[in-house]
Amino acid sequence: MADVARLAGVSSQTVSRVSNGYEGVTEETRRQVLAAMEELGYRPNSAARALKRGEFRTIGVITFGLATTGNVRTLEAIATSAAHEGYAVTLLPVAVPTQNEVRGAFSRLGELAVDAVIVILEVHLLDAVTLSLPPHVRIVVADSDAGDRYTVVDTDQAGGSRTAVRHLLDLGHHTVWHLAGPEESYAAERRAQAWRTELTEAGRPTPPLVRGDWSAESGYTAGLELARQKECTAVFAANDQMALGLLRALHEQGRKVPDDVSVIGFDDIAEAGSFLPPLTTVHQDFAEVGRLCVEGVLRQMRHEDTEHGTTLVPTRLVVRHSTAPPPPR
Amino acid sequence: MADVARLAGVSSQTVSRVSNGYEGVTEETRRQVLAAMEELGYRPNSAARALKRGEFRTIGVITFGLATTGNVRTLEAIATSAAHEGYAVTLLPVAVPTQNEVRGAFSRLGELAVDAVIVILEVHLLDAVTLSLPPHVRIVVADSDAGDRYTVVDTDQAGGSRTAVRHLLDLGHHTVWHLAGPEESYAAERRAQAWRTELTEAGRPTPPLVRGDWSAESGYTAGLELARQKECTAVFAANDQMALGLLRALHEQGRKVPDDVSVIGFDDIAEAGSFLPPLTTVHQDFAEVGRLCVEGVLRQMRHEDTEHGTTLVPTRLVVRHSTAPPPPR
DNA sequence: GGCTGTTATGTTTACGTAAACATCTGATGG
DNA sequence: CCATCAGATGTTTACGTAAACATAACAGCC
Numbered sequence: 171m172a173d174v175a176r177l178a179g180v181s182s183q184t185v186s187r188v189s190n191g192y193e194g195v196t197e198e199t200r201r202q203v204l205a206a207m208e209e210l211g212y213r214p215n216s217a218a219r220a221l222k223r224g225e226f227r228t229i230g231v232i233t234f235g236l237a238t239t240g241n242v243r244t245l246e247a248i249a250t251s252a253a254h255e256g257y258a259v260t261l262l263p264v265a266v267p268t269q270n271e272v273r274g275a276f277s278r279l280g281e282l283a284v285d286a287v288i289v290i291l292e293v294h295l296l297d298a299v300t301l302s303l304p305p306h307v308r309i310v311v312a313d314s315d316a317g318d319r320y321t322v323v324d325t326d327q328a329g330g331s332r333t334a335v336r337h338l339l340d341l342g343h344h345t346v347w348h349l350a351g352p353e354e355s356y357a358a359e360r361r362a363q364a365w366r367t368e369l370t371e372a373g374r375p376t377p378p379l380v381r382g383d384w385s386a387e388s389g390y391t392a393g394l395e396l397a398r399q400k401e402c403t404a405v406f407a408a409n410d411q412m413a414l415g416l417l418r419a420l421h422e423q424g425r426k427v428p429d430d431v432s433v434i435g436f437d438d439i440a441e442a443g444s445f446l447p448p449l450t451t452v453h454q455d456f457a458e459v460g461r462l463c464v465e466g467v468l469r470q471m472r473h474e475d476t477e478h479g480t481t482l483v484p485t486r487l488v489v490r491h492s493t494a495p496p497p498p499r
Numbered sequence: 500m501a502d503v504a505r506l507a508g509v510s511s512q513t514v515s516r517v518s519n520g521y522e523g524v525t526e527e528t529r530r531q532v533l534a535a536m537e538e539l540g541y542r543p544n545s546a547a548r549a550l551k552r553g554e555f556r557t558i559g560v561i562t563f564g565l566a567t568t569g570n571v572r573t574l575e576a577i578a579t580s581a582a583h584e585g586y587a588v589t590l591l592p593v594a595v596p597t598q599n600e601v602r603g604a605f606s607r608l609g610e611l612a613v614d615a616v617i618v619i620l621e622v623h624l625l626d627a628v629t630l631s632l633p634p635h636v637r638i639v640v641a642d643s644d645a646g647d648r649y650t651v652v653d654t655d656q657a658g659g660s661r662t663a664v665r666h667l668l669d670l671g672h673h674t675v676w677h678l679a680g681p682e683e684s685y686a687a688e689r690r691a692q693a694w695r696t697e698l699t700e701a702g703r704p705t706p707p708l709v710r711g712d713w714s715a716e717s718g719y720t721a722g723l724e725l726a727r728q729k730e731c732t733a734v735f736a737a738n739d740q741m742a743l744g745l746l747r748a749l750h751e752q753g754r755k756v757p758d759d760v761s762v763i764g765f766d767d768i769a770e771a772g773s774f775l776p777p778l779t780t781v782h783q784d785f786a787e788v789g790r791l792c793v794e795g796v797l798r799q800m801r802h803e804d805t806e807h808g809t810t811l812v813p814t815r816l817v818v819r820h821s822t823a824p825p826p827p828r
Numbered sequence: 829g830g831c832t833g834t835t836a837t838g839t840t841t842a843c844g845t846a847a848a849c850a851t852c853t854g855a856t857g858g
Numbered sequence: 859c860c861a862t863c864a865g866a867t868g869t870t871t872a873c874g875t876a877a878a879c880a881t882a883a884c885a886g887c888c
Binding site for chain 4: 180183
Binding site: 215389414 | 542564565566574575589594750774
């Protein structure tokens, strides 16, 4: 900066002013400074800036792996929104989703060049961790509950699930089976609970719940079991990957979709329209979730809003060809 | 830091020594300092550290979206490897893959708190951009060519493709059709070229090339066309998503896989084993690519190696149930 | 016992920037 | 024609850390 100042024949403070787009600089001076910057290839040093300003203009994202579509899509939206606001995004992968690992990530966080954190993680993992957080770091949690302790942004899991179940009931199915995600997952639990509620309110029996682990493979295993239940004509899978495995199992067992069994998924991943048959599913607006997460941390950083609470992003039913009325009995 | 020093009754320099695990500190003193840190909730300020040390311990990753499995898996591996080496990863998403956008990302890079950059991007987008790079920033390019200008880590596209084609020829198919990725993609071009080479070397005719854009939807469209070619008994799709669309199109047109037509993919995404039928495909070791990228930038930063060059990560053929001998004529 | 060398700790300084304050220039108005 | 003021620019300083250098304490040796 001093070199630039010397070359432009001004003080370093003026260089700083130009570099930050400050107003009180003559057009003439500005031009000279910019020319000097160009000639010397000057780049502001972000470490010094961060030190001086007390902020890094960076948001950290803590997440357990990038294996699930939802996390990735949300992350992508966060990165885009953050870039739009002039913030960078730093990734903090947690290898194994245990409390210890999460605690580790959080304590590293203290030393990390980050102004705020977005956590895409089941919140029960956060329970014992909060205390070790540096107090100035703002947090928004995606995909979780605990709106009382944190600012939470989430897809409307319940609404989406109930829409899915209602869609199948409206087609004439007597009841709907559920292929749930893993117990540890809050999203999975919410979807299962909403499925149960919707059936109960409609006065329908609740079949035993079948569990998977989000993977297509687990959907296949569960599907082999479901195919044996002859009275099962409709299945609500808690995500599209498991629905894919389910479709394969049903096909192998000679149960036609949607003629014999209707299948509905959740997420609306890019490939869902290319399944055999194209999958009816609940569309999640991950981009909106990501955007709201960024908005949330920024608002907290500007102290506009210190109140916690949960924001729900609505879902949308996408009807393709994997659902149909039940076969005549 | 001064507060900690005061409380522990030492100088701030000693606090710094403890904080950095320096050796020449009495066990007694160290304990006191650690206790003081704990009591005051001291966290080292990473901006000041970066300013002093002249490095950020952060690697930037420039990528065009997180839509493709390959990018995501590579990114994940990069993040994990980097964390393992004590480095953080900052994401620099490029919204639209034009040279201007990429140039923008690179110039922002100069101001970004980043010691090195890994570019997961078609390199032809980099052509006009290099000059604007701050000279001290180290670069590794994944998924590209240009080993002469950069250090490149890539999957062995050619080897994988030739294995795929040979597998189909070995099964007895007279020739193999190719469903290619978009022209702009270097990986797509390499795969197409290897397909052509392998056929030529085997003395087989080269059917016209069919193009998609990596998406399942484009695979479906292309599949409808391929289904019309009655002499087509084997297709090598340049990625698994397109293979998925292709499977759907063939199914809809009454062409059985693998009895009438064999299909092979590329990538081995997690869901490939759950397609109908389970997809034979070329497995890419994204984790290894990510690891080598990190290793590459770190080596450059330690000045152990200033030479450019390309490292190829081998692939592996995963045979499932979408390939079989051709039907009797 | 004084000299040398080693180890533990303290003091000074600089990293690059921008806020706060100081100064200078020229214009306006009485 | 000078006082006043606004706008442009310069000077000083501090952000938190760690390298470089300085000092103190103490052991070993002739």
